Amino acid sequence: MSGRGEAPIRVGVIGCGQIAQLMHLPLLHELDEFAIAGLCDLSPTTLAYLGERYGVATRTTDYRELLADDGIDAVVVCTYDHAPVVAAAIAAGKHVLVEKPLAFTAAEARPLVAAAREADVVALVGYMKLYDPALERFVERLATLRGLRAIQVHDFAGRFDRYGDLYTEFRGDDVPADVLSAGRRDAAGRIADALGPDRAGYGELYLLLLMLGSHDLAVLRGTLGSPERVRFALGRGDDQLLALLDYPGGVPCVLEIGVGTSYEWWDEWLSVHGEDAELRLEFPNPYIRHAPTLLRVREADGASASERVTPVSNASLFRLEWLHFAGCIRGEATPRTPLAGGLADLELAEAIIAAMDPRPARLEPEPAPWRSSSPARPGCSAATC
Ligand SMILES: NC(=O)c1ccc[n+]([C@@H]2O[C@H](COP(=O)([O-])OP(=O)(O)OC[C@H]3O[C@@H](n4cnc5c(N)ncnc54)[C@H](O)[C@@H]3O)[C@@H](O)[C@H]2O)c1
Structure with a gap:
């Protein structure tokens, strides 16, 4: 347009x-x-x-x-x-x-x-990942996949401090620290209320699901729909979690999310396994504007096997998102990422925490190391990814 x-x-x-x-x-x-x-x-x-x-x-x-x-x-x-x-x-x-x-x-x-x-x-x-042409191609191929057996979502992110030289960013230091900390405290209180007293100690893990993880939940929902229920969930410290989700037909989905690694690669992918093929989306670091998502398809080639890797598009996903927004405002498109999807992801995030063993709030909560504002760990700067 x-x-x-x-x-x-x-x-x-x-x-x-x-x-x-x-x-x-x-x-x-x-x-x-x-x-x-x-x-x-x-x-x-x-x-x-x-x-x-x-x-x-x-x-x-x-x-x-x-x-x-x-x-x-x-x-x-x-x-x-x-x-x-x-x-x-x-x-x-x-x-x-x-x-x-x-x-x-x-x-x-x-x-x-x-x-x-x-x-x-x-x-x-x-x-923005729901506007990815690679995701569209994945959904098309998924429609012809025979016998879905298993789904895996893995997101350990990677270093967040490697793109600093790519862009110019101005960060004013004139916002009073107490204004920022009061805002964070207020949000933490609302989150603790939503998780309930038995699981209020999972606030940081819940935030991980909302920040980095909301992309994974949205991609899962945008490709395979919503799960029927959360069967099991486990937190490892404050920066890593594992969940087992049930999809229709008894198809299991393993979801693994974490930050804090010092990986020099971006470690985020979605894999589905069918009877005779495996489809996989490998996402690039979202801060690198034109890096393509890879679609990897493994399937039979006669009596042998083939593996095809397609870097589907160099389009900036944020640009596609803005163009779609313009199209919706001008009545030329129907919203693809309406607020209802954001609500569905929050409900799933809450259900994942609800499936974990009880962990009441600590009396004096320490900020998780990956949320510290002083010198950032390489894995995550502000954890707003
Ligand atoms: N789509 C993505 O891949 C992606 C990537 C990064 C961040 N995000 C999201 O974007 C949001 C911002 O993240 P960020 O990394 O830019 O954070 P940031 O801390 O760098 O920026 C937030 C800005 O908002 C300002 N601000 C806060 N409260 C305000 C208020 N009440 N009124 C006006 N300004 C206010 C702050 O001063 C700050 O400049 C987060 O919610 C995050 O989840 C999305």
């Missing part, structure tokens, strides 16, 4: 940190379909830097000001705590693209799904 000839959709960016700077702002700048119409961040120096860089005069530290602005048609939500911003954006009649996760809990997400359904706005969750 070309935006030429049509007025660009005027977007306000709420939360101008890493993902906004690495992906959303450059894409909004380059796509004819959009104009960057406003910036909001808690950091005034970040606003000043990005406002100059992108020539945006409307800058505010209060997202409600942006939402009250008639010059804004749509917002992208890239803050830490999404639910209150999404609720206010829908109420203000703005189209919304919200970064994953949709919210911190399913209870917070349900009213957002209902509000989006009732409002005349487009609301999408930023599951």
Whole structure:
């Protein structure tokens, strides 16, 4: 779709940190379909830097000001705590693209799904992997797979500190630390309430499922649908978990997610095993804009075997996501990643934690080492991946 000839959709960016700077702002700048119409961040120096860089005069530290602005048609939500911003954006009649996760809990997400359904706005969750042409090719081949026997999802990520030289990122240091820590504490309290007293000690693992893991849950749902139930789940420390999910027909799905490795490769894949073929999607580091996802198909070749590896597309998935958002707003496409999917993933994340052995909250919770803000472990910087 070309935006030429049509007025660009005027977007306000709420939360101008890493993902906004690495992906959303450059894409909004380059796509004819959009104009960057406003910036909001808690950091005034970040606003000043990005406002100059992108020539945006409307800058505010209060997202409600942006939402009250008639010059804004749509917002992208890239803050830490999404639910209150999404609720206010829908109420203000703005189209919304919200970064994953949709919210911190399913209870917070349900009213957002209902509000989006009732409002005349487009609301999408930023599951860019669901726009991957390799995933589409995988789904096509899956439709002809005979006798599905097993599913595996593995995501140990890899080093998060290897892409720093690829991009320019500005990080203001003028947000009071107590504002940030109060926000994190508030979210942790809501999460503990959702997990219940017997499992409140799994807050960090639950966040792992919401941050890195929500991509895996979305990809699973987008290719194979939702599981019937969680049969078993196990946490290893605060940075690794294993779950066994039941799919229709007694097909087992093993889900393994972790951070904190120092792998120099990106270790994220989905595999399905049929009677006579294995299909596998191997995902690249999502921060590397044009790295292709590999589709690997192993099957019979006469009386022998073949293995074909296809780097399906070099398209930037974030760019495809934005183009789809424009198409939905212009009535040319039907939302592919509506808020309901974000809710389904939160429900599954909660069910996975509910299947673990009880682990009540510790009296004095220590931040998990991979969430520490001082010198980042190579495995994960801010764990917002
Ligand atoms: N799709 C992906 O692959 C992907 C990758 C990374 C992050 N994310 C998601 O994007 C979100 C942001 O992640 P990040 O890595 O950019 O984090 P970040 O900490 O670098 O940026 C967050 C920014 O939001 C600002 N902010 C926080 N609360 C705010 C508020 N109330 N009003 C205005 N600004 C506010 C902060 O000042 C900060 O600049 C997370 O929810 C994360 O899950 C998605």
